[in-house]
Amino acid sequence: MRIVSESIKPFELRNELIDSAAGAYVGFEGWVRNHNDGQEVYHLEYEVYEFLAVKEGEKVISEAKERHPILRADCVHRSGLLEIGECAVWVGVISAHRDEAFAACRYIIDEIKTRLPIWKKEYYSNGDSGWVNCERCATHEQKAAS
Amino acid sequence: MKKKITVRYFAVFREQSGLAQELVTMEADTARDVFHGLKDRHGFGEPIGHCKVAINDELSDWDAIVNDGDTVFLFPPVAGG
Numbered sequence: 001m002r003i004v005s006e007s008i009k010p011f012e013l014r015n016e017l018i019d020s021a022a023g024a025y026v027g028f029e030g031w032v033r034n035h036n037d038g039q040e041v042y043h044l045e046y047e048v049y050e051f052l053a054v055k056e057g058e059k060v061i062s063e064a065k066e067r068h069p070i071l072r073a074d075c076v077h078r079s080g081l082l083e084i085g086e087c088a089v090w091v092g093v094i095s096a097h098r099d100e101a102f103a104a105c106r107y108i109i110d111e112i113k114t115r116l117p118i119w120k121k122e123y124y125s126n127g128d129s130g131w132v133n134c135e136r137c138a139t140h141e142q143k144a145a146s
Numbered sequence: 147m148k149k150k151i152t153v154r155y156f157a158v159f160r161e162q163s164g165l166a167q168e169l170v171t172m173e174a175d176t177a178r179d180v181f182h183g184l185k186d187r188h189g190f191g192e193p194i195g196h197c198k199v200a201i202n203d204e205l206s207d208w209d210a211i212v213n214d215g216d217t218v219f220l221f222p223p224v225a226g227g
Binding site for chain 1 (some may be wrong): 157192196203223225227
């Protein structure tokens with residue numbers, strides 16, 4: 001598990017996993033899209049508490065290995081300012097057969113999204129901004145801005 | 147007995163409090179007490195059930211005991227990925 005402030009390069013990360021015992025590689029890339037909840041997103045920013053994000057991310061990867069017979073798994077998440085289309089998170093899993101690689105990859109990305117101390121702030125084209133998953137915070141911000 | 151606790155804030159909590167961290171002296175048995183003791187002062191509107199807490203760099207739960215000298219990390223709703 002790594003947190004990086006520079007661009008994620010999925011192909012290079014995939015190559016780090018190569019193993020002659022693997023018959024399957026499943027990779028997931030989360031990209032920055034240009035809209036959310038009906039608003040046009042201009043760019044976004046991730047704030048990460050790195051120490052605990054890495055620790056909890058390693059725990060998630062270990063859990064995936066306990067649940068599914070995979071060979072290896074890894075995850076890299078961005079911090080800082082990201083533009084539309086950039087890769088925000090990468091998960092890669094290798095295994096002998098595809099079923100367990102798909103399942104482990106799904107487990108890892110789902111847990112990463114809800115357990116790691118990572119926060120996403122979206123900046124909208126109308127000049128507003130808001131923290132994702134934080135409804136009252138967003139309301140607070142809009143009131144403060146108006 | 148009052149305890150000295152270092153509290154660290156992230157994301158919207160850091161913005162709303164205007165602080166990355168502060169040293170507070172307060173009556174608090176649990177992490178929940180710390181959160182409730184500070185939320186009004188800093189205007190935190192998010193329900194505690196949507197938030198997470200860590201004590202001394204260990205993810206914890208709201209009923210965990212806080213001791214004098216501990217560092218409590220208050221995490222607003224997370225949104226990785």
